[in-house]
Amino acid sequence: MFIEFLSFSKPIFQSITTLILIVAYLVWLERKIAARMQSRIGPYLVGKPHGWLQPLADALKLMSKDDSKPSSSDSLLFNFGPIWVMVVSLSAFALLPFYFDNPMINASLSLMLFIAISSLIIVGIFVSGWSSSNKYSLISVMRSVAQIISYEIPLVISLLIPCILIGSLSFGDIIESQKNIWFIFSPGLGQISFVIFFISALAEGNRIPFDLSEAESELVSGYTTEYSGIKFALFYLAEYVHLFGISVLGSIIFFGGPHGPFITSNLIIVIKSLVFFTFIVFVRWSFFRIRIDQLLRFNWSKLIPISFVVLLIACLTKYFSEFN
Amino acid sequence: MGNVEKSLKDIGSFTKLPGANLFTTSTTKLFNWAQKSSLWPLSFGLACCAIEMMATFASRYDLDRLGMITRASPRQSDLMIIAGTVTIKMAERIKTLYDQMASPKWVIAAGSCAISGDHYRHIYSVVPGVDWVIPVDVYVPGCPPRPEDFIEGIMELQNLISNGKISPTYNVSTGGKNQIDIKKTKTKKQKNLIENKFINKNELLNYASQYKNKDFLYLKFITATDFEEGLTLTYVISNTKLGEDMEFHVNLGNSLEIDSLSELFVGADWQEREIYDLFGISFSGHPNLKRIMMPEDWIGHPLKKEYDMDTHNSPYRPTREEYESWKTKL
Numbered sequence: 206m207f208i209e210f211l212s213f214s215k216p217i218f219q220s221i222t223t224l225i226l227i228v229a230y231l232v233w234l235e236r237k238i239a240a241r242m243q244s245r246i247g248p249y250l251v252g253k254p255h256g257w258l259q260p261l262a263d264a265l266k267l268m269s270k271d272d273s274k275p276s277s278s279d280s281l282l283f284n285f286g287p288i289w290v291m292v293v294s295l296s297a298f299a300l301l302p303f304y305f306d307n308p309m310i311n312a313s314l315s316l317m318l319f320i321a322i323s324s325l326i327i328v329g330i331f332v333s334g335w336s337s338s339n340k341y342s343l344i345s346v347m348r349s350v351a352q353i354i355s356y357e358i359p360l361v362i363s364l365l366i367p368c369i370l371i372g373s374l375s376f377g378d379i380i381e382s383q384k385n386i387w388f389i390f391s392p393g394l395g396q397i398s399f400v401i402f403f404i405s406a407l408a409e410g411n412r413i414p415f416d417l418s419e420a421e422s423e424l425v426s427g428y429t430t431e432y433s434g435i436k437f438a439l440f441y442l443a444e445y446v447h448l449f450g451i452s453v454l455g456s457i458i459f460f461g462g463p464h465g466p467f468i469t470s471n472l473i474i475v476i477k478s479l480v481f482f483t484f485i486v487f488v489r490w491s492f493f494r495i496r497i498d499q500l501l502r503f504n505w506s507k508l509i510p511i512s513f514v515v516l517l518i519a520c521l522t523k524y525f526s527e528f529n
Numbered sequence: 530m531g532n533v534e535k536s537l538k539d540i541g542s543f544t545k546l547p548g549a550n551l552f553t554t555s556t557t558k559l560f561n562w563a564q565k566s567s568l569w570p571l572s573f574g575l576a577c578c579a580i581e582m583m584a585t586f587a588s589r590y591d592l593d594r595l596g597m598i599t600r601a602s603p604r605q606s607d608l609m610i611i612a613g614t615v616t617i618k619m620a621e622r623i624k625t626l627y628d629q630m631a632s633p634k635w636v637i638a639a640g641s642c643a644i645s646g647d648h649y650r651h652i653y654s655v656v657p658g659v660d661w662v663i664p665v666d667v668y669v670p671g672c673p674p675r676p677e678d679f680i681e682g683i684m685e686l687q688n689l690i691s692n693g694k695i696s697p698t699y700n701v702s703t704g705g706k707n708q709i710d711i712k713k714t715k716t717k718k719q720k721n722l723i724e725n726k727f728i729n730k731n732e733l734l735n736y737a738s739q740y741k742n743k744d745f746l747y748l749k750f751i752t753a754t755d756f757e758e759g760l761t762l763t764y765v766i767s768n769t770k771l772g773e774d775m776e777f778h779v780n781l782g783n784s785l786e787i788d789s790l791s792e793l794f795v796g797a798d799w800q801e802r803e804i805y806d807l808f809g810i811s812f813s814g815h816p817n818l819k820r821i822m823m824p825e826d827w828i829g830h831p832l833k834k835e836y837d838m839d840t841h842n843s844p845y846r847p848t849r850e851e852y853e854s855w856k857t858k859l
């Protein structure tokens with residue numbers, strides 16, 4: 206029984222460990238890129254060639270730190286928030302063809318399921334901000350909810366466009382159809398839907414220029430203000446897991462997944478999503494933060510109408526190419 | 530492999546076995562190493578030293594090399610760098626922030642002001658050394674300490690952490706780095722002062738509004754001086770179009786009341802509050818005459834000659850006796 210359980214859970218442990226390792230070094234990568242952009246060096250002395258032990262030191266330190274909790278907070282929800290965020294952002298990876306032999310990718314609705322699961326993160330964020338009984342956390346999660354819910358619409362629509370053209374909601378078919386030409390190169394629709402996807406993915410991942418829920422100048426550090434130690438580490442890691450998930454998603458839907466120029470392999474997905482992630486980091490360190498009303502107005506009055514028009518065009522294209 | 534071995538050396542030790550390397554360490558050592566390698570400071574600064582601290586974080590000196598990134602929330606930060614003059618009003622905030630930090634937490638007092646109050650230590654509103662408020666681990670002297678000194682202080686703190694002991698008084702010697710290049714500074718001459726005279730207290734409003742009609746729209750400052758005979762107020766207003774200033778003084782004598790100029794010049798509002806706060810002159814007609822700098826429950830007006838230094842009401846200032854004994858100890 207126990208042996209069976211072990212052999213069943215081995216791939217799960219494997220993938221979670223790999224994922225956490227990758228994500229820990231993504232934090233390191235971001236610090237390095239940020240330093241490079243500000244003509245600094247970045248982590249260097251902790252682990253001699255370029256601070257390679259830095260993620261380990263950070264994680265161990267956060268683990269050994271005091272676990273403080275405001276006395277007026279709701280302790281059940283307060284502890285539940287970070288765990289929920291971490292579990293949800295990790296379990297979304299079960300559906301990504303990160304390992305190509307992953308059985309889930311050929312499920313007929315795998316893309317749909319991925320979106321459904323990853324949009325549950327907001328529950329954890331809201332719960333943690335609400336239960337910390339801190340005004341900054343509360344304002345932060347209210348912003349967060351407004352932002353994430355409204356940007357979900359263009360995100361989903363921009364992902365629907367390739368699905369309509371390909372005619373399937375499963376990752377397996379989407380990857381299969383990009384064998385010869387990546388979706389980003391399909392004229393017109395590919396580029397526009399990628400731009401919409403990129404903007405709303407930044408907003409979904411709470412990144413600059415849309416990181417309103419963590420605006421240090423206004424809200425201390427947003428919904429994580431009251432969290433210390435390992436719980437903060439969970440939030441910190443979950444943010445990067447989510448971001449990496451978005452990068453993997455983008456490289457699968459728009460950049461052909463494992464289909465490289467010469468070879469087809471899992472490693473190609475990782476490389477592509479690392480490039481995608483680097484691009485997101487570039488955006489983060491070169492832009493300013495916009496106001497919440499600008500953010501929402503931009504979404505509801507520009508992004509959503511445009512994405513609906515593009516969706517309509519995609520439908521018409523499909524109709525005329527299939528049925529005429 | 531050589532590099533890896535080298536970088537793991539200060540965490541634990543390697544043992545060579547046939548066909549393998551064995552790496553051993555103790556949890557204390559491991560966690561001490563982790564804590565010293567990722568000291569996240571709370572991002573706050575108090576005075577001029579903070580500018581130097583920011584320079585230490587920025588590109589040329591780059592504290593991120595040591596694994597330090599600033600955190601905005603005290604819950605997630607391990608290190609508090611007191612960079613600047615600690616005033617009594619700020620001391621309470623510092624105490625709150627320190628209490629909010631999750632342990633293990635360390636404090637570096639950077640700059641002479643944070644260590645002892647330096648040249649401001651005799652001033653009524655300054656705490657003579659932040660160790661009146663919170664325990665300090667490392668002192669970094671200098672006014673301000675150079676970024677190298679900051680980094681040296683942080684490295685001392687890292688040594689303390691990895692040795693597992695923290696002593697409350699620990700000095701970093703700067704090794705003769707404090708050579709100051711004294712340059713002669715030229716005092717600016719005031720060019721366009723067209724008038725400078727004493728006026729009567731009753732004609733102040735008339736006089737000011739008369740000049741306001743002549744395009745003297747900008748009130749540069751109001752200040753008060755306590756001469757032995759009584760208080761004198763000085764006003765400077767200027768015509769920004771022509772670049773002309775005019776200055777007038779009012780002798781208050783024994784009275785402590787004068788008309789407020791805040792109706793004529795909006796900028797007078799805060800300056801009159803400041804004068805009320807520090808000298809106790811009340812301005813009749815002022816919309817909101819409250820203390821602006823000192824805490825609201827402060828007793829007395831500290832810039833007056835008759836103000837007694839011992840009438841403090843803060844736990845962070847020593848009494849006169851404590852102060853004298855402490856000074857002789859030094």
Ligand code: SF4
Pocket residue numbers: 576577578579612613614639640641642643647671672673674
């Ligand atoms: S020590 Fe010097 S530089 Fe630092 S806060 Fe005091 S006066 Fe400013």
